[in-house]
Amino acid sequence: MINETMYARGAESSIIREIFSYGLERKAQIGAENVFDFSLGNPSVPAPAAVNDSIKRSLELPSEQVHGYTPAPGLPACRAAVAESLNRRFSTSYEGKDVFMTVGAAASLTCTLTAITNPGDEVVVIAPYFPEYRVWIEKAGCTCVEALANEETFQINVDNVQRAITNKTAAIIIDSPNNPTGAVYTQDALERLADILREENKKRDPQNPIYLISDEPYREIVYGAEVPWVPALYEHTIVCYSYSKSLSLPGERVGWVLVPNTMPRAERVMPAVAGAARTLGFVCAPALFQRVVMDCIDEPSDVDAYARNREALAGALGEYGYTYVEPDGAFYLWVKALEPDAEAFCERAKKYELLAVPSNSFGVPGWFRLGYCVSYETIQNSLPAWRALAEEYLAVK
Amino acid sequence: MINETMYARGAESSIIREIFSYGLERKAQIGAENVFDFSLGNPSVPAPAAVNDSIKRSLELPSEQVHGYTPAPGLPACRAAVAESLNRRFSTSYEGKDVFMTVGAAASLTCTLTAITNPGDEVVVIAPYFPEYRVWIEKAGCTCVEALANEETFQINVDNVQRAITNKTAAIIIDSPNNPTGAVYTQDALERLADILREENKKRDPQNPIYLISDEPYREIVYGAEVPWVPALYEHTIVCYSYSKSLSLPGERVGWVLVPNTMPRAERVMPAVAGAARTLGFVCAPALFQRVVMDCIDEPSDVDAYARNREALAGALGEYGYTYVEPDGAFYLWVKALEPDAEAFCERAKKYELLAVPSNSFGVPGWFRLGYCVSYETIQNSLPAWRALAEEYLAVK
Structure with missing residues (x-):
């Protein structure tokens, strides 16, 4: 008899993977440059x-x-x-x-x-x-x-x-x-x-x-x-x-x-x-x-690229009214959802072609994760969408 | 508390690894060319x-x-x-x-x-x-x-x-x-x-x-x-x-x-x-x-080198009076020990600098395994030792 726990582990789609797949589909539909996928932790910096x-x-x-x-x-x-x-x-x-x-x-x-x-x-x-x-x-x-x-x-x-x-x-x-x-x-x-x-x-x-x-x-x-x-x-x-x-x-x-x-x-x-x-x-x-x-044991990591992304993304999000945790390391920005239900928030973000992972996957409610290990262009191009999303929430208030 | 089963799995020396380590030591003592190590399954044929x-x-x-x-x-x-x-x-x-x-x-x-x-x-x-x-x-x-x-x-x-x-x-x-x-x-x-x-x-x-x-x-x-x-x-x-x-x-x-x-x-x-x-x-x-x-999906394996080794080793061992299973594949020769206790036989073989794995490790008594994925020279050079080992047993009989 197959092992049902293993079956479930293999069949359950991780939320991160699901968002990533949605992103691939969406990119095929409207062009890769129009989808802002912050779901993954795949480094964009090349190997030294x-x-x-x-x-x-x-x-x-x-x-x-x-x-x-x-x-x-x-x-x-x-x-x-x-x-x-x-x-x-x-x-x-x-x-x-x-x-x-x-x-x-x-x-x-x-x-x-x-x-x-x-x-x-x-x-x-x-x-x-x-x-x-x-x-x-x-x-x-x-x-x-x-x-x-x-x-x-x-x-x-x-x-x-x-x-x-x-x-x-x-x-x-x-x-x-x-x-x-x-x-x-x-x-x-x-x-x-x-x-x-x-x-x-x-x-x-x-x-x-x-x-x-x-x-x-x-x-x-x-x-x-x-x-x-x-x-x-x-x-x-x-x-x-x-x-x-x-x-x-x-x-x-x-x-x-x-x-x-x-x-x-x-x-x-x-x-x-x-x-x-x-x-x-x-x-x-x-x-x-x-x-x-x-x-390559002492080869330095190219942190500059991530630092630039971090500054651009965090700076803009702060300006638009988002609350985030100042990240001292890694390449993730942890941002407070603009409504209590992080999953609902991330669904709404999709309308703006913004893909983020709701904090529920990580065991807490109310936040979302942005992987900024993407290209600088993706960050720049996503900013109007982040602004528009924030404005939609302000308008509702 | 550490997991005792895992500790035992890590601490127990596999017989194959033990023989291999003995071989390395022995090679350092008397020269690599004088030790005939048939213990491993590490392919000697280079990658294509x-x-x-x-x-x-x-x-x-x-x-x-x-x-x-x-x-x-x-x-x-x-x-x-x-x-x-x-x-x-x-x-x-x-x-x-x-x-x-x-x-x-x-x-x-x-x-x-x-x-x-x-x-x-x-x-x-x-x-x-x-x-x-x-x-x-x-x-x-x-x-x-x-x-x-x-x-x-x-x-x-x-x-x-x-x-x-x-x-x-x-x-x-x-x-x-x-x-x-x-x-x-x-x-x-x-x-x-x-x-x-x-x-x-x-x-x-x-x-x-x-x-x-x-x-x-x-x-x-x-x-x-x-x-x-x-x-x-x-x-x-x-x-x-x-x-x-x-x-x-x-x-x-x-x-x-x-x-x-x-x-x-x-x-x-x-x-x-x-x-x-x-x-x-x-x-x-x-x-x-x-x-x-x-x-490299259809790259042919270089079987010829193993075939030559197999022929040289099996042919000679047969001539010296060993019984073996004609190998149709892989690069192992399965040979009957010249006494019922395969471990004792393999110990005696060490005197001739011949390293083989007794069949007990594989769940049966009375045989030994030779990995002939070694160099052709190793096989050729080992033959007098195999002959002498067989003669020692014949003399005892």
Whole structure:
């Protein structure tokens, strides 16, 4: 008998995907330049030239060396390069053995969740949150528990986290710079989070701390903000990373899990991550792109393009009367819907060919997400439509 | 609390990996040319030139087009290319929508098993079998049930399969050309298998047939044998494929699942495969290598090199008094150990610097596996050692 949960996961159309499909249809009808699709998080900035240069260099190597199996945790030189890059940036002393190369951020998360939870556990997420977190948490047999962020700044609300914790809590997932809000969690907020987690751990068997999963695909996409290094603040932190955004390689599926050597019992956690990768069917991260990571480890992300988009979009929306959260990172603008029902608002926006994702998909009402990782032209061309939409609401008032 | 099952899966050293590590150490000690490592299935034949040509062409495309997210089931043109290639070869009428691109064979298997089983089900494997099957079956919450192959030909033994089936049987996995024996299942054997499955299905709810998972990474590696197209023989067949062996790309992780449009309820099975891929953390198959697959879809595998190795190794071993199964496909030779305890035999072989995998890892006693996907020189240089090992056993007798 087929698995009905899997059928439902495959058949249910994610709202984001549905909006994207609607956009494609609409573009075919009225021309791509007349549809303003802010629904996706597909980077518009091209991969740096160093990526293709690295690939071309690798193609000179013997076939088996470049396209052959790598060890399950990755090429030793690639793992070492990741560790050394972190050490340079965060004054840490990691080694290659602390890094497990993965098939992208989704794999980093499913391997980590599978490794450090048991069926019946609870995992806390900060709402609004990336909707796949719930899917992956539930696949691990756990319950997804939502802790609301601060409703104005969308910083982590530590009191809400504290209330969400029970003796079944195995882990908390944070995601800063945040998708969908663009918030970057402050050092202060993270320190307070670490304090309450340590407080909670005191009541527990030392074998059973609450793990903090820091999902950081947007770490490099920031506009002047400092992104604190979370393992320095809380010793039971596992970092999940991906090169989808920083190197604009979302289709190539390469990232890593870091189990820092400063973590008590890291020597138990890392094999569990490896075991999870093995049992879920990840043999190794794509070999050619492990070499790309090695070669491009300190390649800067082109944040300028996103910064320009952010300024143009946020500036104009503010002028037209929209309220938004000042995004310190990622490439999303989190905007208050002009009526309480975000889905109704986004439906109305479609009349102006504006495609946005209502906040309900992210676990909270009343807001919408705009991915500004689009072309600058799209932003410019969309502005009259945003203005007209705001005016329609003002007229109703 | 970390997951103890995952910890064990990660910490347990697979026998194959252990032998491989021993070989590396030994090579460092006495020189690579003096160690004869037949433990692995890493293709020694380079990827065809068309692979690197395809990559170079793709690098001319806009970055977003080549490295961006693809749809979860794969690039439409890639899926269509796979379907059309199958149609040309097997006179089928598949469409792109029947093909789901995966992150290699392991992903094909875990997605399929997760899609079509429920915890508590049973999945039958033909012993000897690829040891990861058990890991993946158990991860899906199912019991791995072994049905012994014919003990001389290592063809499928349909009576044993029939005895292994219960009302909890969700699926059977077959793997032809076979790892580890090199056997290619005959049309006749597969027809008899289909008959007993259909017989069993008559006792069941039509919603709940036994699925046949045909794992075919070695389909192209054959020495004159015909590999029957299994979905033509049994309508509830799902095919799992990978380009690891046929295009010598094991590190790049690209393959597919076919849910044939001739399968009753394919429209329920395919979304379940997609749901499984999503929940396990596979976002899409690596984008660049989906283009490689499109471009190299009918690229012939270089079987000649393996054929030459096979002839040299099998011929010599036969001459020295070893009994082996004539391999019709794959690049493994399945040889009878010269004492009942295959592990003891393989230990003794190490004295001659011969590294082989004892059959216990594959679920049966008394044999060993030689991967002859090594260089021709390795085979030639190993022959005196094989002869000396045989003579040692003859002397003992």
